[in-house]
Amino acid sequence: MLTGKTFLITGVLMESSIAFHVARLAQEQGASVILTSFGRTMRITEKIAGRLPERPPVIELDVTDEAHLDTLADRLGEHCDQLDGVLHSIGFAPEGAFTFLEASWEDVSTAVHVSAYSLKALAVAALPRMREGSSVVGLTFDASFAWPVYDWMGVAKAAFESTSRYLARDLGPKGVRCNLVAAGPIKTTAARSIPGFEQFEEKWQERAPLGWDVTDPVPTARACVALLSDWFPATTGEIVHVDGGFHAVGT
DSSP, rough: OOTEEEEEEOOOOSSSSSHHHHHHHHHHHHOEEEEEEOOOHHHHHHHHHTTTTSSOOOOEEEEEHHHHHHHHHHTTTOOSSSSSEEEOOOOOOGGGGGGGOOOOOOHHHHHHHHIIIHHHHHHHHHHGGEEEEEEEEEEEOOOOOOTTTHHHHHHHHHHHHHHHHHHHHHGGGGTOEEEEEEEOOOOHHHHHHHHHTTHHHHHHHHHHOOOOOOTTTTHHHHHHHHHHHHHOOOOOOOOOEETTTGGGOOO
């Protein structure tokens, strides 16, 4: 399905990470992958990379660091001539951003920068290496609602989803697609950092028509791999829900 393709994959931190399973499935389908990490997590990502079918290179990328972004295309050139796609699996909000009325702009701006603006920043930084027909895929948590406890991270995800649509508009003429996968709650490192996130886990299984396993990131990873492939050549600006059908039913 992906033979001969090369993908840049962010967000591989633990074996439970959705991004880890995207990388694994991509390799199993014939692709080469390049991972990113930064700072103290570089060592962790490099260790987890060894658990993939083939150990990929890991390059440093902090999506809030202009120097990292400005040099990304050149540094990718050490490992590949061209990219066929990018997975954005990045999100962060300071603890203060999870108290909506009391949150400071400093906390909110950090959440929006890392979790929304970074989609544009990453896509533009990788664009010089992306061939026509490439795909940008991001991971979101459906921002159509005001969720319990999600607060300013929910606002950041709304901005993230809007950013994807604008990228679809501006990258389309360059032959690059941009789509998102809206996943149900998964027990990842990012989820554990959100106070009270277990509220989602308890309700999702009850309400999702197909049921939902919060420990299984593979269905979400498969959707990402499908969108990275050539099987959706005319789809862009889309949000594909992989949530057991939760989004489709009322209370």
